[in-house]
Amino acid sequence: MNIIDLFSGCGGLTEGFRTKEFNMICHIEMDEDACNSLRTREVFQYMKEKNDLSLYNSYLLGNIKRDELYQTMPENLMDKVINCEISHETIDCLITQIMNLSNGKIIDGIIGGPPCQAYSTIGRARNEKIKGDDKRIYLYKYYSKFLKKFNPKFFIFENVKGLLSYKDEHNEKLLPKIINEFESTGYNISCKVINSIEYGVPQKRERLFIFGIRKDIEISPSDFFQEMEKERTSGINIRDLFADLPKMRHGEEKNYYVESNQISQFIIENLKSNDTPLTYNVSRFCNEKDREIYKLVVLAKKKGKNLKYNELPTHLKSHKNETNFLDRFKCLSNDEVAHTLVAHISKDGHHYIHPDISQNRSITVREAARIQTFPDDFYFESSRTAAYKQIGNAVPVVLSKKIAKSICKIFN
Structure with a gap:
């Protein structure tokens, strides 16, 4: 089936559809770094099919520049990624x-799904004042225009759970309007909140999915969610997820695997790469005060407690506000899955402190990518900050694979 990917990001949802059952016509994305990540991934897939990753690996090792890599590819391969708002x-x-x-x-x-920040419950009070001018709120109308023009058999629209309660500038719930818009273009609609943890992703991440089937096709959209139910499975914990990655301190980069007796089948099947060098296993530098805070947060987590900002020693506090945003520092737990990874990780790592107190740091880009179940051979352009942002905005890859699989099943 030929598909197009709107509001692609770096391609988390795309990854699930990279199978013989689907043919990706194009991606449309406004962020330049995310577009370069998509292009680099297209190069990887092309070279993998040719059974020769030598040039791709040479690029990952820094031996050739990105432009040199792209110039070796067929022109139509690069054209598939459209960098445009x-x-x-x-x-x-x-x-x-x-x-x-x-x-x-x-x-x-x-x-695909439009940017979710406008609908998110986080910052909703702040965004209330700009509702009348926030174009992101109504991007679904452009999605509808693509549906009208191309009249596809199906579509999958993903966004934050906050869309369930979001009210537009007229103080009316927006979700019923979105559903009505899609139905009016000729689709039967079903929607459901899906938590990634229930589908093998090592992360608690609730997202709203709207699935549509063209009305002339004798398939119920609810069939998709029934197939998804069959794909439920538990996710591995953080200890197992990071088992083959090296111990490191803040500000370090260690792009290699370590031997471990704890490597799970999940790592082998979904993440680890024996064909490409490991990349982006780099951690942020953090100052002495933050490192002291991190230790306290990790020790509290081991006792089953999330340390609040107002509970920190006075000399470690740098903000006067001790009533709001008290969970400024949060630690992952070795024995559990991660809490929701969001794009704010591109600003700082305080919400994603590594559970090993001896490492005393926030998680690396590669560790964040693993939480989102990106395979280790996935390379993010064009900087560490950009990579964190792309990862935080993505659909977990393992979940997207199950979405694509369920779509195949209902059509077969």
Whole structure:
């Protein structure tokens, strides 16, 4: 089935659809770094099919530049990634580009979801004042325009759980309006909140999924969620997730695996790569005060407690506000899955402190990527900060694989 990916990010949802059952026509994404990550991933997939990753590995090792790598690829491969904001001014041009890229092929599916910050419960009070001018709120209308134009058999729309309660500038719930919009374009709709932890992802992450089937197709959209129910499984804990990654201190980079007797089948099947060098296993530098806080937070976590900001010793406090945002520092637990990984990790790592007190640091980019179940051969462009942001915004890869698998099943 031929599909297009809207609001792609770096491609977490895309990864699940990289199977023989699907053909990705194009990705549309406004963030330049995320687009380069998509392009680099297209290069990887192309070279993997050719059974020759030598040039890709040379790039990961820093022996050639990105432009040199891209220049060796067929031109149409790079054209699949469209770096553009979806807006009133660009949508007609984007539709034309997709038609050219599809080369007459029927578009069978549309996947993706617009930026979620506008709907998130975090910062909702702050965003209340800009509702009338926040274009992100109504990006679903452009999604609808793509549905009208290409009339695919199905679509999958992903967003934050906060969309369930979000009210628009008229103080009316937005979700019923979105569903009505999609139904009016000719689709039967079903929606459900899915928690990634129930599908093998080592992370508690609740997201709303809207699934649509074209009304002339005799498949119920609820069939998709019934198939998803069959894919439920438990996730591994943080200790097992990081078992083959080296111990390190803050500010260090160690791009190699270590021998371990605890390597789970999950790591072998979904994450570890024997064909490419490990990348981005780099941790942030943090100052002495933060390291002291980290130790206290880890010790409290071992006792089953999340240490609040107002409980810190006076000499470690740098903010006068001791009533709001008290969970400024949060530690992962070795014996549990991670709490929700969000894009704020690109700002600092205080919410994702490594559970090993001897390492005394926040998690590396690669560890964050593993929490989101990106395979280790996935390379993020173009900096550590950009990588953290892309990872935090993504759909977990293992979940996206089960989404794609469930879609295949209902059509078969």
